Amino acid sequence: MTEKKVLGILAIVFGGVGLVFSWVPFINNMAFILAVVGLVLGIIAIVTNRKSKKTLALIGTVISAISIVIVLATQSSYSNQLDKAFDGSSSSNSKKTKAEKASNKTTNDSKDPSKSKWTYKDDTFKAGILTYKFTKSEVRDSSEDGKKVLVLYADVTNNTDDEQDPSNIYMVMHAYQKTDTSNKSLNPGMVAYDADYNNPLQSQEDALNNKLLGKKTASVVMIYSLENENPVTVKFDNADYNTIGEKQYNVK
Template sequence: MTEKKILGILAIVFGGVGLAFSWVPFINNMAFILGIVGVVLGVIAIITNLKSKKTLALIGTVISILSLIIVLTTQNLYSNQLNKAFSGDSTPNSQKESSEKATNKSVSNSNDPSKNTWTFKHDVFSAGIMTYKFTKSEVRDSIENGKKTLVIYADVTNNTDSEQDPSNIYTVMHAFQKTDTANKNLIPGMVKYDENSNNPIQQYTDALNDKLLGKKTTSVALVYSLENNNPVTVKFDNADFTKIGEKQYDVK
C-alpha cells in the first residue's frame, strides 16, 4: 500500500526545524517543543501506516528524536559552562595547588560563594561568586545615528580570591522591549562619543570587561541598544537559565 505522507512530512519539517536550532542557547527551548511535536506526529504517522510503507514517518521520528537529544545535551553543556564561568575554577590548577599548599588548607568549603543560591532582590543580583548592585540607569544617544541606548550602572563585587570576569552577566541578564510585532531581545549597544571624541562611560564599560581582582568592588555599566520608547524589562536567570527575577526601566 502507498504510504500516507502528510503526517510524515510534517514530522520531518518540525523535527528538521528543531534540529536546526537545537544547538542555539535559549532558542533551543522552542526547538525542544518542535522536536516533541515532530515525535508525536511521527509516531502517529507510523501507526497510520502500519500496513504500508513508513519511510517518511520513520525519518521524521528519527530526526525529531535526534533534535531532542541535542537540545538536552547542549543545554547541559551550556549550564556547565555557565557554572564554570561563575565559579572559582578560573584559576589554573597549578596556582590552586600551590596556594593550597602555602596556606595549608584544612578547613571545609562551607563558605564557598559558588555554592550560594542565586537571587535577585532589591536591585541586587547575587550570582554566586559575583554580586551586582544596580545603582541607576539613564538613556543616552547611541553610536548608531538616530538610536538610543539604555545604560544600567552597577557596583559589582568579586566574592572570591581569584580574578573573575564581570561581563559574564550578559549570559544571564537579558533586556526585552516590545515593538509593534514582537518582544525584542535587546542587544548590547555603544554610547555615542562626545565632542572630544570620548565615550562618556568608557571607564565603566572597560571595568565590566576587565578581570576583577579577588574581594574587590568596581563600578560598571551595561549598555543595551533600544528599539523605541517603550519600557524595558530586564530578566535575570540563574545558572540553569531559569528566571529568578526581573526589573522594569522607563526609557522615555
C-alpha cells in the same frame, strides 16, 4: 501502496526547525517542543503507513529524535559552563577524609562565596562569586543612527581571591521590551561616540570585560539596544536559568 506524505512532511518540518535551533541557548527550549511534536507526528505517520512506504515518516522521526538529543546535550553543556563561570568550584579539599569533610562542611560553606544563595533585592544582584550593585540608569544615543540604548551602571565586587569575569552577567541578565507583536529580548548595544570620536563609557565597558582581581570592586555598565519607548523589564536568573528577580525601567 503509495505513502501518505502529509504527516511525514510535517514531522520533517517540525524536526528540522527544532534541529536548526537545538544548539541555541534559551531558544532551544522551544526547539525541544517542536522536536517532540515532530517525533509524535513521525510515529503517527509510521503507524498510518504500516502497509506502505514510510520514507518521509522515518526521516521526520529520526530528525526529531536527533533534535531532542542535541537539545538535552546542549542544555546540559551550557548549564555546566554557567556553573563553572560563576561558581568556579575548587578541588583543593579533595584529599580530605570523609570525617574531616563532615566536620568542616558548615564552616567551609559559610566562607565559600560560590555556595551562597543567588538573590536580587534592592538593586543588588548577588550571583555567588560576584555581586552587582546597580547605581543608576539612563538613555543615551546609540551607535546605530536613529536608535537609543539603555545604560545600566553598576559596581561589581569580586567576592573571591581569584580573578573573575564580570561580563558573565549577560548570561543571567536579560532585558525585554514589548513591540507591536511580541515581548522582544533586547540585544547588547553600544553608545554613540562623542564629538572627538571617543566612547564616553569606554572605561566602564573595559572594566566589565576585563578580569576583575580578587576582593576588588569596579564600576561597569551593561548596555541594551532599544526597540521603542516602551518600558524595559530586566530579569535576573540564577545558575539554573530560573528568574529570581526583575526591575522595570522607563526609557522615555
